[in-house]
Amino acid sequence: MLLAIDIGNTHTKMSLYDGSRHVAGWRLSTNGERTADEFAVTLAALMQRRGLDPGQITAVAICSVVPPALVPVVAMVRRDLGLEPLILGPDTDTGMPVAYENPRELGADRIANAVAARAEYGxxxxxxxxxxxxxxxxxxxxxxxxxxxxxxxxxISLDALVRRAARLSRIELARPRQAIGRSTVEALRAGVLYGFAGQIDAVVERIEAELGQPAPVVATGGLAALIAPESRRIQHVDPHLTLKGLWWIHQRLARAQDASGGQRRSPVRPSPGAEVPG
Structure with missing residues (x-):
């Protein structure tokens, strides 16, 4: 089984795949102070609740935009699972040409999203x-x-507004009853929901003008399900897009390794005192 891990600024998402079948998924708070031991215990507990065993994991693919949170995860994978993880980076052969001026500036999640979107939506x-x-x-x-x-x-936009405006307080993000808010809470919800939906559509329209043709729009991320219904341009909502991208990239590299006669699973035996790269 492949364990795909997406370490984001706010949440760490994990999915377990048996071949192309999605077996289980979890979402944790990203914590740069979580140790390898804590991550190992958490993963084992989550899997056991689904009747799964960490020993069933035969490969791990990771993308991260939080270097301090990546280090203990990689250490756990090497020590507790005995595997060398695929860490998505600018030198990874994803099969997707990149026209970015400096590919090393790209967050790994952005490439994973693009790879999955192309594979699944064309x-x-x-x-x-x-x-x-x-x-x-x-x-x-x-x-x-x-x-x-x-x-x-x-x-974060809403948090910044609340911090700077003395008479505003934090609200739960939810769909407003109407665009004309009759209370401060409803006014905030209307401004956030419809404002961001409009922002998405406006940027998409400019992108399409530069492409010279329309393109399907796929939304992902924690707030996609809330914002997408109010957008005129979002056609698909795919909350696991980044993890799917890791799956597609791992499949490509595994096929290449098989073709060259390599082994799919090779236990890691780090040298004494070896450090986990950041």
Whole structure:
């Protein structure tokens, strides 16, 4: 089984795949202070609740935008699972050409999203990731990752507003009854929901104008299900898109390894005192 791990700024998502079948998934708070021991205990407990055993894991693929949180996860995989994880980075052979000026600036999650979107929805395609930041990823008709756009995310924008405005307080993000809010809570909800939906549509329209043709729009991220129904341009909601991207990339590399006569699973025997790279 493949364990795919997406370490984001706010949450760490994990999915377990048996071949192409999604077996189980979990979401944790990202914590850069969590140790390898804590991560091992957490993973074992989560799997046992589903009747699964960590010993069933034969491969691990990871993407991370939080280096301090990556280190203990990699240490746990090497020590407790006896596996060398695939860590998605700028040198990984994803099968997707990248036209970004400096590919090393790209977050691994952005490439994973683009790979999964192209594989599952074709090209061209636009991904909107509604997480800590709102990110647009663009794949050309030829299947090349072109780049995208980044804006402050829904939750952090609302948090910043509440901190700077003395008479506003935190609210639960939910769909408002109408655009004309009759209370401060409803007004905030209307502004956030409809404002971000409009922002998504406006950026998509500019992207399509530069592409010279329309493209399907796929939304992912923790707030995708809330925002997508109010967008005119989002056609698909895929909450596991990043993890699917890791699955697609791992499949590609595993096939290449099989073709070259390599082994799919090789226990890791690190040298004494070896350090886990950040």
């Amino acid at each position: 090209a061209p395609v636009i991904v909107v990731d509604l997480g800590t930041a709102t990110k647009w990823e663009v794949v050309s008709p030829e299947g090349v990752y072109l780049g995208g756009a980044i804006a402050p995310g829904v939750a």
